[in-house]
Amino acid sequence: MDSTDARIAVELESRLGVIDSIERDDPARSALTGAELWVFVGVAGMITLLGVLVLAL
Structure with a gap:
């Protein structure tokens, strides 16, 4: 891996x-309930x- 690939990997990990x-506590990312699955x-x-x-037909 050259320096460009390493820099891109670090930037991607940071992003x-x-x-x-940011999205950790977003309610849209919570698990579906049993009713929603049904x-x-x-x-x-x-x-x-x-x-x-x-x-x-």
Whole structure:
């Protein structure tokens, strides 16, 4: 690795650290609840069934 690659790696690590510290407490990054997961599965299932219905007709 030459000096340019090392400098870029250090800069990238620094930027990732800044992003991590800013977004650490962001509620949008929290884990999904069980209800949210079930809604996602239900919507995905309904879209799949609708697609199968459209193909069958």
